[in-house]
Amino acid sequence: MRYLPLIADDRSAMLATIGAATIDDLFVDVPAEARLDGPIADLPAHASELAVERHMGALARRNRAAGDGPFFLGAGAYRHHVPASVDHLIQRGEFLTAYTPYQPEIAQGTLQMLFEFQTQVARLFGTDVANASMYDGSTACWEAIVMARRITRRGKALLSTGLHPHYRSVARTMAKYTGDTLVDADPELVPGTDWADLAAAVDKDVSCVVVQYPDILGRIDDMSALASACQAAGALLIAVVTEPVALGVIKSPGEMGADIVVGEGQSIGVGLQFGGPYVGLFACKAKYVRQMPGRLCGETVDANGKRGFVLTLSTREQHIRREKATSNICTNSGLCALAFSIHMTLLGEAGLRGLASINHAGAHVAASRLADVPGVSVLNNGYFNEFTLLLPREARPVVHELAERDILGGVSLGRLYPGNAALANGLVVAVTETTTEADVAAFAAALKEVLA
């Protein structure tokens, strides 16, 4: 077996040192009736690298890769070009095969990277501090709601109807068992957000208001007034960003007064990967830092006075505080945070703004081409790189008919909100720098054909 270095002579010599006759003597604490005699039946035996690669390759070929043709999906996961150096660097063994940096003297590479990542995320979001990552945007969103409960000692959260329905589902699952109250509903197919309604509804029982920006239908809005309303009521404003590239064009939530900003970092450096692993971003105002979940990297000095970095404020965390911790999170998404950070370093501010402008401009061109298809209109007034099309019939079957023509034409609201007939004709379409003019033309032509 190519991964196991011991040979028979080693095993014999080691057993002799231990003072055991056979390997099974080492499993003596396992009750005999629970011990298996041979390898588990009906599972295959070991296989060569070549054979395994063939098997997995065949499975991979049964998927239509996004890059194989026109592709317009978003709704929480975005296809962007990832520079070659990103994947090369994250595969360096010293990053790939390191553990959580518990021994800082020999983990400065990971720690400095995390310090840089935290700073990048905080600046992108317009906040004071960010942590060293969460699992993904959806779990970061729930952790933010829990954090707001801890800070305000109130148990009622208002969720904008524009919040990603899966993020909302995660929150609903958890709230069912924690006793938190959530006020939530499906969105309506209108051009604007529900933020003015939320500002009117926030009161002294509310711990937080959660808005997504851009929202699930691609809409963007100014959250300053909502932030003021929250502040007046003693509630926190939580902003969720599922497409961080947008913040190269539009104002950050922090600049508009959000208290906690969480997000999905997948679109920078990570890739689609069928939904995971992704990287949850978590940032907030400095005054709330001791209530944050997850790991934090901080600057300090070593015994010789040299600058160095360590994991810090760990008295918030489960390995110290156990049942009194701010969260149960342990493993986070370090390697994806590294990919995010490298990609962001390659972009720099100039590159990020350029990338965001191309996405935005491309989306406008695509929206106008698609709105030329008879019966099709664009819902949004404003958007970044994603918008909602209103089709003359149910969007869900249209998506399948487009797929038959090898066009992956967006995410139907029927998939996201099954059973809500009022939303059934909506189709969420995302455009990035990877989308070509030919892709848009092919999409428009196929849509016209399917709808005819």
Added chain:
Amino acid sequence: MTALNASGWRPEMNAGGADDSATFTGNRALMLEEPLIFEIGSTETTGVDFDSVVIGRPQVGNLYRDDPIGLPGLSEGETVRHYTRLSRQNYAIDLGLFPLGSCTMKHNPRLNEKVARMPGFADIHPLQPQETVQGALAVINELAIWLIKLTGMHGVAMTPKAGAHGELCGILCIKAALEARGEDRRVLLVPESAHGTNPATAAFAGFRVEDIPATPEGRVDLEALKARLGPDVAGVMITNPNTCGLFERDMKAISDAVHAAGGYVYCDGANFNAIVGKVRPGDLGVDAMHINLHKTFSTPHGGGGPGSGPVVLSEALAPFGPIPYAARYADGSFKLVEEESAGAEHPDTFGRMTAFHGQMGMFTRALTYMLSHGADGLKQVAEDAVLNANYILRSLDDVLEAPFGGSGPCMHEALFTDNGLAEGFSTLDIAKGIIDEGYHPMTVYFPLVVHGAMLIEPTETESKAVLDQFIGALRSVALRAKQGDPALKSAPHFAPRARLDETRAARNPILSWSEPAVAPGEPSLSELGGS
């Protein structure tokens, strides 16, 4: 904005160390100091070119981001160099033995990486029409079947993103099952030796946590546990093999007692690598157990994640597992059971616990690992892991105290204490001393049930020669600690950094970079700490 620090790394910033070499740069040959990107980059620099340039202001009205963001860029070459230099300040399993107990740092096969990057896996969107991702759903299903067969359980929840998220999944299943029975049981029993995630998870899900006492042999006290069971107890969370590296001999009796009292058994499967292919938790009465794919099944830890924590479930709990999941139909096709179809196919689900379908990038790696080993190879994995750990236990128990060594063999990890060290010397000094010998230290001060714990897990991917050298090195460091060698108190001496001031970091947290208060070219000592 101009360069944040035009002069780059300043040699003065490295001055002052007792053992500093007198180089102009502060570097020492291959040991290269590296500044932060904020000190070497500029907001004008970029390492990315685009095919087009957009002229004109975006159509976003007053939402346009006018103000500087403060994100420095580097050219591609500078970027590669920055991260390559940083990487060289890390220890990693690719460099040597990484005996971190309970964390299972084993070799990460590179075929796994190659497979995960196949475009058919890496470049597919979670919401693509299901007919376009049949291969991906087949992978999830095939991995699920492996996990079910290896554990002898009834079903598996694939979506949890890491071990602690898997614990949450299992505990929510228990909550949902109790609710379905109309019972409101509020207490979960957790041994003191448990990972911190266990009590934290129980509390996160709204349970009250109570300790289970341990026997002098380091195992769950069955009689004390039985005495505590009752109508308020929802269940137990037990790690098996436990964090002392011991198999819980009474596991079946524990399960039977908990079931008889109406509770459920959660097993923390972090140490499944010790028994994979040898013992099936399903045969021991377990109701739910998470499996860390990044431990037992070799997916990379990546400096802290991502993990992946599928949860195998008993017949009693499987109906409550989360959505979505990949189901196989009679015609050989696969379908995701999501919110829409859950009502008909999985009506008792507790719901969704993450946005999409779990850690697909880890599923492809773990399945690749399983197919490579096969059922026979996985059994050998457990046997060699246990053999290696016992070899370490018996090769060092004359110089370090093995608190449970007298009661028999260990499983995949060997536990020692700091008893017998010289006055003023502790486990920490041994850990820092072993760094100078070229190793990552063992897990220290965990589990909490013994004094100054040192938990050593070699894993099956280390050769006898590597173990022999490590044993020699640890013996040497342990003897120095027993003799009170003062040089050990200031170890490590040869690492990129000496011991770091963690108190200072926590007392005055500096969690992001800000521009130094003094002008470039006039560094002050206060800059070193930024305070």
